[in-house]
Every structure is written in structure tokens, then in C-alpha cells.
Amino acid sequence: MKALALAATTTLAATAAVADTPELVVYTYDSFVSDWGPGPQIEAAFEETCGCDLKFVGNGDGAALLARLKLEGARSEADLVLGLDTGLIAAAKETGLFSETEVSADYALPIEWTDSTFAPYDWGYFAFVHNTYLTPPANFRALGESDVKIVIQDPRSSTPGLGLLMWVKDAYGDEAPAIWEGLADNVVTVTKGWSEAYGLFLEGEADMVLSYTTSPAYHIIAEEDETKAAAVFDEGHYMQIEVVGRLAGSDQPELAADFMRFMVSDAAQSILPTTNWMYPAVMPSGGLPKGFEALVKPENARLIPADEAPAIRDEALAEWLGALSQ
Template sequence: MKYLTFAAATLAATAAMAETPELTVYTYDSFVSDWGPGPAIEKAFEETCACDLKLVGLGDGAALLARLKLEGVRSDADVVMGLDTSLIAAAKETGLFAETAVSADYALPIEWTDPVFAAYDWGYFAFVHNKDLVAPTNFKSLGESDLKIVIQDPRSSTPGLGLLMWVKAAYGDEAPAIWDALADNVVTVTKGWSEAYGLFLEGEADMVLSYTTSPAYHLIAEEDDSKAAVEFEEGHYMQIEVVGKLAGTDQPELADKFLNFMVSDAAQSILPTTNWMYPAVTPAAGLPAGFETLTTPAKALLIPAADVPAIRDEALAEWLKALSQ
């Protein structure tokens, strides 16, 4: 009798597990870290979906697209979260993404009507430093200085690619000269944002490529106001992070539900103090105290997504040439 009871319970548990749908979401490492938004997002979504949300961290943002291209239609992912405006065109060219219907009252600096990707947060790239440093206020003066900076590889990291677009948007044909001057300032190039920021915090560099919102983490989470983002006279390049559904998913309705969840108040209220970015939709409670102290660039730069692929190839060649000398 005990055996039969145990066997029945085991069969019931197995059946319940089989009936629980699983949604696999590829994203970047910092999103799924203990201090990132992943754990809270997973808990909040699973409370609404009667499903198992599986968040898979795969390097930094640009590495996601490379992984997806490698796996193709055989990918285990249902959703990809962490691409940005610099990668949207290349992502669509793969033919791996499907259109989706997402309804959101966006509070972005630009109008967002993309039928494939939903925007879930945004920010401005910036160089972060300790406040006791007299930081240069443009790329030319940074290149003329002896300050040490840490940046990310544009082939694997969205901030790294964003920096290429930033310099190109600000200087156009002068970009190669800017990179020639900056090459001596770069102490290392990391695969992703986490490694670069960690080196900066360890004192390996004077400045690190990050976001204007990064000092909010130190201020709110650590009660440390020693960090600042310098405002550059050329303006700052904008990043809008997006989430999209794969055409090959076997959970299309659940994937749509997740995309809509990511623009809901439940998710948007989590992001500012976990992903340390601006939410794409203003939370009902507003932004957390401390965000009002952040640097607000006077000028925003953004290359249209459709124009990025051609500009990227040229900018990457200029970057590689300067840093290899």
C-alpha cells in the first residue's frame, strides 16, 4: 500500500511538471545575477503565468545575437532580452524573430513603434569616475589626458558597440583621429560591462564606460555618493534595451505574455533599482529617490537602427586599427 501511494504521488508530481509550460529567455549575465533584476522578475512573472520561467545568462548583450546566429532555428530560446537599438536591424536580418503585439504607454525620449521588439528600459552611455577626479568633458580632452579608462569590446558588448556609435555620431569622419588619441588611454578591453566596472571599482582605471545611471546604484544601494558620470559636450549616446519573441518558439502565447509583462508596472518598478536604468514606462510610484541627482545630458545622440549595420562595420575597423597600433 505504501508503495502504491508513493508511486501514485510520484506519477501525479511528474504529470504536474509535464503540464507546467517552460519559457526560456536568453539575456545577459548581469540581468540574472543575484543583484540584478532576474530573480525578482522571475518571481513576479511566475506568479502570473503558472509557468516555469528560465532565465539564461549568456555573456553581454551583443554576445546574445552571436549565440542566436550560431544556434539558428535550433535555439532553445523562446525570447531574447538584452539586445538594443544598435543590434535591432542585425537581429531582424536573421529572420529568427516574430512580430508581437505589445501595448505600452512608453515614456522614452523617442517614439517607439517597433512591431518586433518591445523596449523595456533605456539610458545614456557615460564615463563614470570618482568625484575627486577632475574629469575631461569631451573625447578630445580625454585623448589628450593621461587618464586610464576601461571599455568593453563592441563585438560582444552593447556598451562597447554603443561607444563606437557615440564617437561616430559625434565626430563622423573625424572618428579615426579620436580613436588614435584614445588608444593610449585604454588600459584594457573587457568582454562585458560587469568585468569592466569591476576593474574600475578595484582601482585599475580612472574612468569606466558605463551609464549616467550607474552612480544611482552606489547612492541608493550603498549610500555612497562618491561616484559621478561626467557630462560630455558632444552629447551622450542613448541606449534602448529591447525584448523579442523568436519565431520558432513552441510557447508563442506565453512569450507574448512575457513581453507584455516586461512593460507592465510590476516589471518596470523593479528595473530602476536592479538594472539601474530608466524604465521604458514610468512606474506608478515614479522613479526612486536619488535618480533626480543624476547627470542629464543636454544633448542626446542616436543613430537610426536601420543605419547602424553599415556604420558599425566602418566604426569597428577604425577602432581595431587604432587599438592594434
């Protein structure tokens, strides 16, 4: 009887401990929480210090996160969202679902960061990745005139897809519709997210895929494969700065703020370059991993200010849909 009583007491104590452990829910994109992504390492590192249960919830690609939040509204179970970017910040703020959070860091970004709602955790340049045996076109016009086949992502669900729209629109303005008409025949398919598109490229379904100038670092470092490269375009390259933000309806507001500060800490920033394969928002104490020095560095960086992005995005999306539906 005493053994049974002791077992029951132990079980009750363990159950109570689990019940007392706060849970922090973070919505993010699928590749972040994959086995090879940063999610598992970030989760383990944060849980070492937070006394909490960090739960990542994958939801397609970056742009799909905002769509889900709009659908769920204040009912969302998320405490934070990780994976929006500067192209979506204004639209995210318009929902009224996010709370200002003080996060201070010595950012190593190409631009000054002053936003008080979102904290940047990594950044990169969009680019078309190809096999090194291919001589890539030098700009969008040349790409449209070529027979090179490309895979891109849907701007309605994917931040790279949206970044491509902004890249073309920023570079060509009123001529953007003509550029898209030229590119329409080059597009093999449009995927919902980055993972699907990159997978099709690796399977040989296309000559080039919309990705990042940092993507070849994965092949160089993880696979010792130097057969992938990023094409440098004359128009320059559009930047992406990925951010994390806290929801106003979070029932763990202080813990959520702690997570945002953790994401710009050396512990997190040192994980990101070789798991998310992007540049860290704050330079890690050990610097960038060997292999990053081999990456191309665009001379002309493009980025539409966050507050101007919504209007430009709507116009660019209409142009894109018009060209690809013909």
C-alpha cells in the same frame, strides 16, 4: 502495501504536474540574471501569473546574444531574447529568427517607439563613470590628450562597447579615427562585457569606466555612497534602448508574447530602476526611486536610427580596430 501504492501515486502525480508545466527560455546578459540583477525578481513575479517555469540563460553581454543566435539558428532553445538594443535591431531582424509581437504601452522614452518586433523595457545614456575626486575631461578630445586611464568593453560582444563606437562616430564622423588614435593610450584594457569592466574600475584599475549616467544611482541608493559620478561630455551622450523580442521558432509563442507584455507592465517596470539601474521604458506608478534625481541629465541626446546602424557600425568597428591595434 497501501502506503507504498499511495507514495507511488503521489510521485507520479507530481511528476506529471512538472511535465505539464510549460517552460519559457529567455536568453539575456549575465548581469541581468545575477543575484543583484532584476532576473530573480522578474522570474518570481512572472511565474506568479503565468503557470510556467521561466528560465533565464545568461550569455555574456548584449552583443554576444545575437552572435549566439546566429550560431544556433532555428535550432535555438530560446523562446525570447532580452538585452539587444537599437544598435542591433536591424541585424537581428536580418536573421529572420524573430517574430512580430503586438505590445502596447505608454512609453516614457525620449523617442517615439514604432517597432513591432521588439519591445523596449529600459533605457539610459552611456557615460564614463569616475570617482568624484577626479576632475574628468569634458569631451573625447580632452580625454585623448589626458593621462586618464579608462576601461571599455569590446563592441563585438558588448552593447555598451558598441554604443561607444556609435557615440564617437555620430559625434565626429570622418574625424572618428583620429579620436580613437588619441584614446588608444588611455585604454587600460578592453573587456568582453560590462560587469568585468565595472569591476576593474571599482578595484582601482582605471580612473573611469564606460557605463551609464544612471550607474551612480546604485552607489547612492544601495550603498549610500556619493563618491561616484558620471562625466558630462560636450558632444552629448549616446542613448541605449534595451529591448526584448520573441523568436519565431518558439514552441510557446503565446506565453512568450505574454512575457513581452509583462516586461512593460508596472510589476516589471517598478523592479528595473533599482536592479538594472536604468530608466524604465514605462514610468512606474510610484515614479522613480529617490536618488535618481541626483543624476546628471545630458542636454544633447544622440541615437543613430536602427536601420542606419549596421553600415555605420561596420565602418566604426574597422576604425576602432585600426586605432587600438597600432
